[in-house]
């Protein structure tokens with residue numbers, strides 16, 4: 477089987493690495509990939525959003541299965557396009573991907589089907605949003621751009637002034653482009669977060685092990701929201717009881733709801749959840765693997781991932797067989813200073829080739845390129861250093877020990893990844 481992985485971040489590097497190790501021994505290629513991925517498999521210089529060229533690549537390369545990493549091509553309809561051309565692809569249709577592509581739609585379908593989530597209002601008019609923010613007394617509240625914003629379009633506001641600033645930046649200054657034309661304002665939820673990621677073909681739901689992301693940029697969960705600064709799996713906050721509650725109250729109903737509303741879902745279903753005193757509440761749905769959760773999950777995954785994704789794309793997920801290492805995994809993201817805002821480009825990373833990688837320690841590349849024999853950072857999140865350990869502290873120490881061997885001026889990472897689980 478020949479597999480094309482679409483994307484070029486740490487998530488795709490982890491997927492490529494794990495797919496390649498599938499017992500069915502698939503041949504793997506990637507587009508566009510990055511310098512780290514290119515060390516493992518052939519990469520093709522086609523952007524993840526250039527759907528026509530990707531379909532052409534899949535045809536020319538005689539690809540048997542395409543696996544899509546990021547949300548943008550899914551929301552733009554890559555699955556519909558490939559299927560129309562008779563190309564097998566793993567992921568949701570454009571109609572089903574709206575679950576991530578439009579937070580207002582996601583909130584509405586959850587309301588219609590009684591899926592537990594924060595109370596909300598949707599606004600498409602600046603003045604109406606401003607008046608509401610001024611008049612409400614329920615602070616803090618959360619202002620979200622309805623469209624895709626790379627995990628950055630969410631602002632927690634402690635008072636009306638902060639809310640006004642967030643609303644104006646999204647609706648007036650278009651900080652997230654058209655993604656902020658409509659906004660969702662929702663109640664602030666208190667609790668610990670977790671990510672539950674499942675494969676589904678619309679009939680069978682195969683729930684993966686739990687994980688936890690670290691959204692804020694800095695230690696102690698300070699600073700702005702990011703795409704994610706680190707992750708670990710499993711997340712002890714998700715007890716067995718909570719896991720089955722989430723399956724029953726969130727995953728099964730949303731898969732059913734989407735089918736019922738004429739948007740049958742196939743692919744990765746990711747529920748970002750807040751474990752509140754009243755039970756789990758959905759913060760967001762994504763229609764692809766989380767990044768960096770995927771890196772931690774891939775480190776622990778056993779079994780034939782290539783076969784499982786192919787079976788899922790064929791509607792035969794019930795035949796798939798995946799299992800998990802008992803050992804926990806930790807991923808620490810190394811980012812360039814300035815992230816999640818603008819970052820410099822062209823900073824060199826020294827020492828990468830001196831770190832000895834193994835099945836217990838992988839440096840997944842999120843944004844690197846080569847310049848001669850040098851490794852150069854080419855984006856905000858640059859590396860996702862991932863380790864497996866006999867316990868969480870051991871995995872964490874292994875990841876940080878690898879990071880400490882790098883010489884990467886102008887970079888930063890959080891030093892407290894795993895603090896919630898370790899503080900229990």
Ligand code: AMP
Nearest residue numbers: 594618630662663664665691748759760
């Ligand atoms: P989202 O992209 O909607 O998951 O939001 C990104 C992050 O913002 C979440 O992972 C939470 O840390 C935070 N967040 C989002 N919605 C809420 C909420 N209703 N209450 C508290 N925190 C939230």
Ligand code: GLY
Nearest residue numbers: 703704766767768
């Ligand atoms: N790490 C969160 C996300 O991928 O959306």
